[in-house]
Amino acid sequence: MWHRRFVCLWAGQTLANLGDVFYIVAFISVIYAASGSVMYTAFVPVVILSAQSVSGLTAPLFFRRWTLSRMLVLSQALKTALLAAAAVCVDRETGTQWLWLLYSLGAMIAFMDGWANPARNALVPQLVLRQELMRANGLLATSDQTVHFAGWAAGGLLVAWLGASTVLWGTVAAYVLATLAMLGVKPKLANAEGEAGLRVSPQQPQGDWLTGWKTIRNVPLLRQLVALDVVMGIAGAVWIAAILLPYVLEVLGQGEEWWGYINAGYLLGSIIGGTLLLKYAGRMNRQLPRWLVAGVSGSALMTLLFGSTPYPLAALLFSFALGPFLEIALVSKQTILQQETEQAALPYVLSAKGTLDALVFGLSSLVMGALAQWLGTRAVYLLSGLLLAVAVGLAWRLWQKWPAHAGEQEQGQTF
Known part of the structure; x- marks a missing residue:
């Protein structure tokens, strides 16, 4: 697993994710300082989520023409240029009209993530052996959680200490390093054919923006995984700040600091879970559906x-x-999704799934928020637990239909 291309992917994406957290913190600080409006500030994550959702729809058009490694380099390089423009904009701020330019630049940066995320996840099975895939996913997930755990706190401290402009320029530097790391993911010219299967020719009718949706529709296992994703996505909407904070204040009877404690507790638990995955991935990889059932069951019970x-x-x-x-x-x-999807279709499936995940999260956040207002916050957490119980049934059904030979095949490396 620890070879040059995978290490470059892991290091570059970790730097890029940390930069993503830092620039959002800086944007929020700058916009609030300039406008004094909570509504304008809250609009930042809405713009970012919306841009990522739209980007997921367009990503398949580029997967037809470029290799996944080239997509990563291009998206990260464009993010670097856009963030540098945003840093210049912040340095030369005059009035409040420039805030709309900042929103636009933030949307374009987030748009690039809609290309990078499915490209990264589709590349992982090409860089590691099949039996190492769960360990690789666990490492990436643990890195992502650690960045989010430390990044928001560190970003806030750095903005308060150094100022938003300095943090933005520091993030530009991190983006430059991430772009250089992405160049290391690209195979040598002699081995460039290793990614040939990841690029669908424009002449092939299956290589269009509907490829991912059609693959999900036509493959029963993918349909079951996506259905499981949808149910878990709806259930997960109860952890947004708009629901968790009132729950802490009204049901638990504690101050706002307990909202931070509970978030930190969950993130710390996720990091520990990722560490356990790294240690026991070899055993778990042989019984993926069983561990999926165990994970969803435990999530339902804890909720x-x-x-x-x-x-x-x-x-x-x-x-x-x-x-x-x-x-x-x-x-x-x-891991199941990566192992059981054909390599040529995987980027398309991941981009379609990413768009669906964002749509489900946005709509379910509105629905769960309305239900919390109507029934109370405790009721929506119980509803979330019941939805996860339904997800347990879906995971169990997937386990029962799991082919006996799955997990025994090995996937060759292409680096």
């Missing part, structure tokens, strides 16, 4: 217990325990 308790310390414990279970479920699901 129900979290929504049932009035005790803050118990809620913190259940939030912490949720992290490893959910991490196991997500990594198992991702």
